[in-house]
Amino acid sequence: MEEIRKLIDELSRLDYHNMYYNDFFLTWEKTFDELQAVFEVAEILRKMRESNISPKIFDSGLAISLFRDNSTRTRFSFASACNLLGLEVQDLDEGKSQIAHGETVRETANMISFMADVIGIRDDMFIGKGNTYMRNVSKYVQEGYQDGVLPQRPTLVNLQCDIDHPTQTMADTLHLINEFGGIKNLRGKKVAMTWAYSPSYGKPLSVPQGVIGLMTRFGMDVVLAYPEGYDLMDECIDVAKNNAKASGGSFTITNSMQEAFKDADIVYPKSWAPFKAMEKRTKLYEQGDFDGIKELEKELLAHNALYKDWECNEEIMKLTKNGNALYLHCLPADITGVSCKQGEVSEAVFDRYRTPLYRQAGYKPYIIAAMIFLSKVKDPVATLNKLLDCKQERIYNYHK
Amino acid sequence: MEEIRKLIDELSRLDYHNMYYNDFFLTWEKTFDELQAVFEVAEILRKMRESNISPKIFDSGLAISLFRDNSTRTRFSFASACNLLGLEVQDLDEGKSQIAHGETVRETANMISFMADVIGIRDDMFIGKGNTYMRNVSKYVQEGYQDGVLPQRPTLVNLQCDIDHPTQTMADTLHLINEFGGIKNLRGKKVAMTWAYSPSYGKPLSVPQGVIGLMTRFGMDVVLAYPEGYDLMDECIDVAKNNAKASGGSFTITNSMQEAFKDADIVYPKSWAPFKAMEKRTKLYEQGDFDGIKELEKELLAHNALYKDWECNEEIMKLTKNGNALYLHCLPADITGVSCKQGEVSEAVFDRYRTPLYRQAGYKPYIIAAMIFLSKVKDPVATLNKLLDCKQERIYNYHK
């Protein structure tokens, strides 16, 4: 309890008033204090729950989820976060809805929001689309709120778009904060965000883009490595450069996985698709050119196959700081000999880091809950202290 | 708060004791007092929620939903209403169930109801089927309750059938009550319920049938307009005639959209299918005659296309009272140039009425909640007053 009070005290020294009744799209739109507030609240909620104290703040209310891509962990993380705070998740299944029948985004956004406090969207498949869609939804519910159509304005939480994956990278960073003993200890740490080979193709760019856009905020030395051609969005590269300059860290790009791993404290090897290919694919889909899509797929798989040596195995791990860098992945990973013939990571490396990897994933529900909490509660410090005073048990376990 | 107490006071003067432990199938089976009780409770619940007071009356309990047609707004309205009162929605997805394996309606109705307080059904596709199905479910759970199989009797809420769409038309009417400043002010108002062109076919008849069956209760002048052949069920026409006589309003039918719009206070232009064609389609489905269905579809689309001029645009709107009638639609509307080439309403008219249209839709969750409340609570006046005294916050927002 003392530990939680201390975290609330830290929270009270931050300025995050702009988060109230606001959305969470991209980490680089948030101030340092705001990011830190998310980490603090996430840890407070986590420790409250582990102490069997319920932080439920909603007596009723809906959380709408819209997943335009398959998902296990983000789906369950969102459901867990909402349930913890007292919201019931209603999935907007576009197949079961009338959206196909000519309903506009503006209309749907309002129709589902009469009692919605949160809308979580995953839309990461098409370049230039996902983030735009989320901002449209946000704009339309803001209008609905102002026009008196909606009695409350639902908060948008970006559960992964074409640009960023903030709930993932914030969870990754909270994991680092706890592994390295505090946000200040991240300063000067070298993190290698590298491409890795996968037999599948077309994996979203939002994780590497999000990682270089976020981890450069903390004075870290961020190295981005990928084979020629696997560029990310220019916008994100610029963000990373500017962040590094401002935070006193560094940001460099290399085409050598080895160079990136050299003396790294943290490695994050993960497959992604070339930005330009994804742009092209988006256009082909718009044109309904399915032959072109098949052709592109073939090309991309062939291109990928040139870089099968981009695997995170024990040999390349030896190059890292003390041969012992912290291995990160957003999961599921393509594990050589387990989930595919040849993949992003060897079984030995993956197995060695399994427990920290699972812990890393375990932060996501609390990060999402913190984002919702900070958007919905006017005075988070007073409310958290009061929740702590009330000590409402999460599991009722009476014994004399 | 004073406003809410005043509404509760109004409620206390109505006789609605028959609604307790009863279903809601058709508005014309309800007395005037019962309809008014639904409006009052809907407004009380809405204002409580807007004052951050939770009207949750269920500590646990299930609400079963069964949708035999795609739905966004009704699905979310039902989920919102149930969540507000404390019920968790469980969707009876007939694909995932064993219903296909020879289970009878009687059995399913009981099997899903052991802890169910509400069953909401949408079954509007086949003439003579949907309402009948709902009544069967109701009969079987009543039997189960009497036989001691079910510890409580779930309330049936008609979320749209082949005959009526009471949660829609009650929400529409509550919208009118608030727009015109009270239920008494509806007296003498002219409402035009008219057919409108849509490129799709086979739209349910339950909205126009429900509108003429309900709005004739309030002394309004209801005009039903449609091109020759687009008749509604005879039963509903009779209901409207009798209602109009009893309420001191009027009910007329015309084949001219212009005549209907002339001096109208309210217009409700909306596509529907000819009753006889829908009856024929139901039979073809029963016979498994898919060629016949295709043939019928072709005929109906061709017939529809003869009436493309039945569009609600600025020109015809000029005929209405001060050129300024309130435009209603149950949404989604077929908007010319937006959701289709040529549709029910022009973009200009739709855009001008967008905000009131969205407000209209926003009443539906509260109408559904009110129907459930009045069926489940023995002494609604005492319970609502007590909820108001307790002031349980919907969002917990502590500040000193």
Place this chain on the structure above:
Amino acid sequence: MEEIRKLIDELSRLDYHNMYYNDFFLTWEKTFDELQAVFEVAEILRKMRESNISPKIFDSGLAISLFRDNSTRTRFSFASACNLLGLEVQDLDEGKSQIAHGETVRETANMISFMADVIGIRDDMFIGKGNTYMRNVSKYVQEGYQDGVLPQRPTLVNLQCDIDHPTQTMADTLHLINEFGGIKNLRGKKVAMTWAYSPSYGKPLSVPQGVIGLMTRFGMDVVLAYPEGYDLMDECIDVAKNNAKASGGSFTITNSMQEAFKDADIVYPKSWAPFKAMEKRTKLYEQGDFDGIKELEKELLAHNALYKDWECNEEIMKLTKNGNALYLHCLPADITGVSCKQGEVSEAVFDRYRTPLYRQAGYKPYIIAAMIFLSKVKDPVATLNKLLDCKQERIYNYHK
């Protein structure tokens, strides 16, 4: 209330401490006291709910359901049980998840469990698979809990596997306890668990196996009857033999339905597939031999058809004790002339027992809730007494 206190008092004399933080896989892994504790808690929860007292013990928390087979009643029973205790069900829909993308069982089990208190699994289709899968999930969440990945360990509830169907057979037995006036009165009763003809094939073996594995615990005379070739798993036969010996009852096998029904107090006629055929089918699926599967299906249906006279009708019912044995079925039953041309039971027999059959099914939600309760609450007696003292109303129904 006195009745509930008396049941709590009975509970207090049982030893069930091993159930805390443990799973429920097979009834024969549980002690007699543990089974009795489940019956007692199920009845306590049922009577509390019927007295409008909420036994909610979770302020938040998820219950994960994974159904690998269609289901109505088990799905709704699980949802009802979880809702009653305060848990929100999240369905792990394998189609919508990334499990297909090479994710391991170990990983999924942990990823969905960060805030999960219960995991309910139905996996009954393949011999040697379902139970094994459940135990793997249990093992992996235990590891995750010990490694600090999971803050709590979710309880596994077997909602039907290839071996046993404990929530069904426990509900069946609670039904018998209440019909015969107490668990002690089951001693000496004759129960006929018999095969019956069905036009479908490949029905799971878990119900007959579970019934002979459980009902032999109470000193009953259990007779298993099936046509030659329709053997069950050897393991379950051994369990039944040993149970009968230990409990002072008996267990016999016959190939005559008549012999089984003779003087029976209880009959449970139900179709199942031959164990060896199911083993073969599992192998054919593993080999992807779809021609072989079709061939096997044809064989099995032809073989089934030899035993169309294995029907529970009024004639064979006359052989039972006073012609009046209690007819059981897990539902849905194949009813001759109703759900199929020729099936497991005649319409007359089914109709006569409809109400008790529905009551039988109604125990399942409480059995599941009791299993969860005993696994999650450290001091069930103190907690139940306290819940009874608090008298939190399930439906808030204030009246002066």
